[in-house]
Structures are given as C-alpha cells and as structure tokens.
C-alpha cells in the first residue's frame with residue numbers, strides 16, 4: 224500500500240480483513256493525508272487547529288462506515304441540514320430542505336425564490352450538455368443569476384470546491400440528486416467533534432496495527448518497483464501516482480482551500496456554523512461549540528474559503544486582518560487574540576467541465592497494481608467519500624484477481 228490518506232487506509236483495512244499481509248508506506252509522519260491536524264505550535268488553543276474544517280453529508284455512507292471500522296463512530300455529530308446564511312446587512316436566513324424554508328429564504332428576490340423548488344425538482348431529470356457548467360445548467364432550468372450566486376453557491380462551492388459557474392454540470396447534478404433529492408437522511412450534515420488527525424489517521428493506524436498490518440510512516444516511495452510485494456495499491460494524489468507508476472502525469476487541475484482559525488475576544492457568531500454572502504469568508508464554524516471544548520474566553524472560529532486561488536497569494540497577517548475585518552463588520556466588533564492560517568493549494572482536483580474524463584479508473588497498465596485516491600473515477604466528486612470508495616474498489620480489484628496471494 225503506498226499512501227496513507229483515507230483511500231490507502233480504506234484499502235489496507237479491506238486487504239487485512241481478507242487475510243493478507245499488508246504494509247502501508249506513508250511519506251508523512253502521520254496517516255490521514257488531506258484530513259489532518261496541524262503540527263502543534265506554542266500558544267495554540269484546545270482543541271488543536273485542523274488543516275481545514277471537513278464536512279460530510281448523510282449520503283457519505285462509505286466514509287461513515289470507515290469511521291465506524293476505525294473506532295471513530297462516536298466522534299462526529301450528525302444534524303439535519305440547516306445552513307444559516309448571513310447577508311451583507313447582517314440578516315440571517317436558513318437553507319433547509321423544506322418548501323416553506325426555501326420560500327422564505329430572504330437573500331434572493333421573491334420572484335427568483337419561488338423558482339428554487341422548481342429548479343431543484345427539474346435537476347432530477349435534467350441532462351447536462353457537453354462542456355456545460357452547473358451555473359449554466361441551473362440558468363437553463365430557470366434559476367436567476369441571484370439564485371445561482373446567493374443560494375446554489377452557498378453549498379455547491381464547499382461541496383465541490385468550485386463555484387457553480389466553474390464546476391462541471393454533471394458534478395452539480397450528482398450532488399443535488401444524491402444529497403438533496405435522495406432519502407431524507409442523505410442531506411444530513413456530519414461534523415467532526417474530535418481533532419481530524421486523532422479521529423482519522425491515528426485511529427486508522429491503531430486499527431490497522433491491531434489487525435496485524437505494518438505501518439511505515441516517513442517512508443516516501445519513489446517507484447512502485449521499489450516495493451517488494453505481490454500486489455500494490457497506489458493511493459496517491461494525481462502527480463505523485465504518475466511518478467510512482469512511471470506513467471505520464473494526468474492533466475488534472477487543482478483547486479485550493481484556505482482555512483483561517485481565529486480566537487476572538489468575545490462571541491460574535493450566534494450559530495455553530497454560518498455562510499457569509501459576498502465575503503471571502505465563505506463559511507464560519509464555531510470550533511469551540513462543535514467540539515464541545517469552548518475556550519476559557521471569547522470564541523474560537525474556523526473560517527473556510529473554497530476554490531479561491533487569489534487568497535493563496537495573500538500573506539498570513541494580511542489574510543487574517545482581511546478576513547477578521549469582513550467578519551466583524553458583518554457580525555459585530557471583536558479583537559483577534561490568536562490566529563493560524565492553513566493553505567492547501569491542492570486540496571482537491573478542480574472538477575471543471577472535461578475533468579471527469581481525466582480521472583482514471585482502478586486498473587493501471589500493470590498487473591497486480593491498483594490505483595486509488597479521491598481524484599480517481601469513483602463516480603463521486605473528490606471528497607472523503609470518494610477516497611474511501613476508491614480504496615475499497617482498489618482492494619476489491621486485487622482480491623478479485625485469484626493470483627493475488629499476498630498484498631503488501
């Protein structure tokens with residue numbers, strides 16, 4: 224197994240369960256990959272800051288199953304979808320999957336609002352045109368510009384790590400159909416209550432080792448040929464996978480996520496999470512409230528901006544000042560007592576129109592070598608759910624090959 228993100232861990236669990244000898248090589252000191260707690264720094268409040276808030280949805284059944292298998296099934300809270308959205312003048316309106324809630328969503332003009340349930344229902348049977356973005360498709364189904372920017376983008380952007388006007392229409396349709404038009408529980412919001420590192424990488428390592436797998440952190444693999452094994456899963460990001468497999472690098476683009484943790488000297492966010500319309504601070508999370516560990520003073524807030532490459536260029540102090548100013552201007556005066564910035568330039572692949580065709584499947588050009596990773600062709604957007612599904616698919620691929628006796 225090469226790569227100890229969720230994909231590699233999920234594959235390793237299945238191969239160990241099938242009775243194989245498994246060794247997992249991970250370049251970093253910890254498992255968990257893109258789902259990490261930041262290295263500790265003096266002065267960090269408790270709980271320690273993560274590399275970014277991670278949210279799952281009720282439809283992420285494989286991800287939830289993975290948490291249960293590694294003993295972290297009690298480390299999240301699950302709530303019915305209710306997304307408070309704060310407008311430019313400070314008014315809050317909540318997005319919920321119910322007709323009355325949609326019709327009373329004040330952030331789009333009344334006429335546009337009436338069309339939201341209609342456009343949602345039309346997503347059920349809609350067909351994306353080749354090269355179409357989700358924004359174009361929504362407008363074709365009757366959505367206004369205001370509804371795309373002020374309603375749809377509120378959850379499409381964090382779900383797909385690109386705004387509706389940039390993301391592939393098929394990915395948008397998949398998200399709406401799977402999360403919003405599926406069974407009621409599919410749209411539930413699942414939020415971690417423990418530091419990400421502890422509940423993912425550390426827990427996965429413990430489980431794997433208990434079951435007899437060897438875990439080798441700090442072990443960067445240069446080539447699949449350096450691994451002495453009968454079968455290998457390459458569970459790496461796109462470019463690293465190509466290097467290790469000796470394949471041409473795929474032409475996929477990345478999409479970044481910037482997260483800023485802020486400790487304010489007083490409480491200003493009244494709900495556990497909220498979106499800020501027309502702001503660089505797309506989503507705010509009350510980390511103290513969500514983890515049940517309030518700071519002794521003030522409020523511990525995580526700010527997330529998805530798919531905005533320009534924010535990657537802004538230096539730390541300037542970024543903190545800019546986001547804090549936008550937040551306090553909207554929610555009320557407060558001083559920042561502590562802050563920490565986390566930039567992930569390659570948080571996910573950018574699912575622009577055409578990108579889906581660049582996602583390879585589980586089979587590689589070489590026998591007994593399978594590919595995994597959230598970015599591969601799982602049918603899901605590049606999420607934690609996709610990572611776990613890809614890992615399980617890679618394990619199943621190797622296990623289906625009767626010649627595979629040992630997977631190391």
Ligand SMILES: Cc1cc2nc3c(=O)[nH]c(=O)nc-3n(C[C@H](O)[C@H](O)[C@H](O)COP(=O)(O)OP(=O)(O)OC[C@H]3O[C@@H](n4cnc5c(N)ncnc54)[C@H](O)[C@@H]3O)c2cc1C
Pocket residue numbers: 225226227228229230231248249250251254255256257258274275276277278279442443444445458459460463467480482567569570571595596597598605606607608610
């Ligand atoms: C800040 C941020 C926020 C996110 N928010 C969400 C969210 O809210 N919801 C959601 O579903 N998804 C979210 N994602 C996406 C999700 O975290 C990823 O899609 C998923 O975790 C990727 O898992 P993976 O195993 O495919 O890849 P990775 O996690 O990238 O794992 C690959 C592993 O391979 C290791 N590696 C690389 N090269 C080598 C080598 N040569 N040898 C050995 N090891 C190597 C890496 O160190 C890494 O640990 C977010 C991602 C980020 C960064």
